[in-house]
Amino acid sequence: MEKLRIMSVFGTRPEAIKMAPLVKELASRDEIESLCCVTAQHREMLDSVMEVFDLKADCDLDIMTPRQTLSTITSKCLLGMDDAIEQLKPDMILVHGDTSTTFAGALSAFYHKVPVGHVEAGLRTYDKYSPFPEEMNRKLVTAIADLYFCPTKNNRENLLKEGVTEGLFITGNTVIDALKTTVRKDYRFTTELLNELDYSRKVVLVTCHRRENYGQPMENIMTALRDIALQNEDCELVYPVHLSPVVRENAQKFLAGTPRVHLIDPLSADEMHNLMARCYMVMTDSGGLQEEAPALGKPVLVMRKETERPEAVAAGTVKLCGVEYDDVLRMGNELLRSREAYDAMAHAVNPYGDGHACARIADAILWHFGCRSERPADFNA
Structure with a gap:
């Protein structure tokens, strides 16, 4: 059986921090070829995360320009994604959260009829201008996505209220997975x-x-x-x-x-x-x-x-x-x-995860493609 080609798309520092442990978890699975496409919506800050987590991009769109606007980010990302999808031929594209890269990546996947998995799905303020443009980005991605990886039960409830009934998984937040690898008592700062x-x-x-x-x-x-x-x-x-x-x-x-x-x-x-x-x-x-x-x-x-x-x-x-x-x-x-x-x-209890969100997401993808017989259990805070 050929490996599933799962392409993670991200472009900002926060996205990279949360997607890096997932890219690595996918790479650890025998059934998956983990691909990485970066838009470099934030160039310097993205590169530092890639270095920290020892990640290398299979495709780098390098879209950042001085004083870029939301329109230039979105249009350049869409055009660049055409080549990335043609070149890497993914079976599924994963986008994260709510940036302009997230929306453009999902929209490009839709144009190419590639299934979309939305990591950190279901966050809402119900004010389309706050946070701007994130609230509308994540709502638009909801309309496109096929799988929804919700950090919490509340995120899933938001999607259920909007009529999303299939492909919903509660995973915890991948940032907790990232913290497990970066925080050390003997750490020495470069600053x-x-x-x-x-x-x-x-x-x-x-x-x-x-x-x-x-x-x-x-x-x-x-x-x-x-x-x-x-x-x-x-x-x-x-x-x-x-x-x-x-x-x-x-x-x-x-x-x-x-x-x-x-x-x-x-x-x-x-x-x-x-x-x-x-x-x-x-x-x-x-x-x-x-x-x-x-x-x-x-x-x-x-x-x-x-x-x-x-x-x-x-x-x-x-x-x-x-x-x-x-x-x-x-x-x-x-x-x-x-x-x-x-x-x-x-001393309050953190509701966002136990450090195993990435494993749950990988299991859910494999289940979706028929590589696992049992649906993975949801995270329960």
């Missing part, structure tokens, strides 16, 4: 500042980069972060600043020169995971960190108006603090000053 930090102090890991926070929300957040640092002498804020010119301009304007605020360049996946493991708490507008930090026992304040990850809020590992100055400042100060509030979040 020397991170080796020199006193982690007995309250080190706060910060990220802020989302498009919907551009403008006044980002100014509110940056100002609140500045004042949190000024008002809490026992804390240090470490902010790996996204490469977006808009984000970097705001970080320089509002945070540069503030005592105990460290603006550094973006970190590789292993550096980020190990910093997260050593920090006190996380303040972010990212999606992935809402899953990663709770797995390491770190409370997360989400600087957004809503989250597509309500399981973490329900479990108590994550709290929404919004984008208003007063709320970000108040909730940040509370976690830094109240041990009771901190412990309630740090």
Whole structure:
């Protein structure tokens, strides 16, 4: 029997972190030829993840351009995928989450009549402009996909309510699988500042980069972060600043020169995971960190108006603090000053996985193609 050709498509740093362990798990199966196509929607940050996980692309579309738009990303990805599919002839294409690469990859697969598996399916805010463009990307991929790999029961329920009844699997989140390979007690950072930090102090890991926070929300957040640092002498804020010119301009304007605020360049996946493991708490507008930090026992304040990850809020590992100055400042100060509030979040149970999501996805693919007699059991948080 010929091996199944399963092609994983991704292009951003967060996608790569979550897909890397899956690419490797698929490669470990005798029945599967694991193929990897990267769009390089984020070039430098993607390359660092590929290096950390020792991955090599079978096809690299290299689409990134300065100040790229959603239209250029999507159109270049679609055109590049034509050649990738013709060249690699996959039996199934796997896309992840909700980026422009995700949508274009799924749409191209549909045009070529190649089945699609959606990793991290079923996340919803039900506001098509927040997060933008992610909410609409994942809804469009839902309409195209054949298999749906849902991290949690809640994600599956979202899809059932939308009329998706077949091909649904609850797998846990593959990012928990990734953390198992990257976090080490003896880890030494290549960013020397991170080796020199006193982690007995309250080190706060910060990220802020989302498009919907551009403008006044980002100014509110940056100002609140500045004042949190000024008002809490026992804390240090470490902010790996996204490469977006808009984000970097705001970080320089509002945070540069503030005592105990460290603006550094973006970190590789292993550096980020190990910093997260050593920090006190996380303040972010990212999606992935809402899953990663709770797995390491770190409370997360989400600087957004809503989250597509309500399981973490329900479990108590994550709290929404919004984008208003007063709320970000108040909730940040509370976690830094109240041990009771901190412990309630740090000791909550992470609902996102047990480190075996990739194995469940591989089993589900093999079952779908008739290579397994039994349907794999769902993850139960």
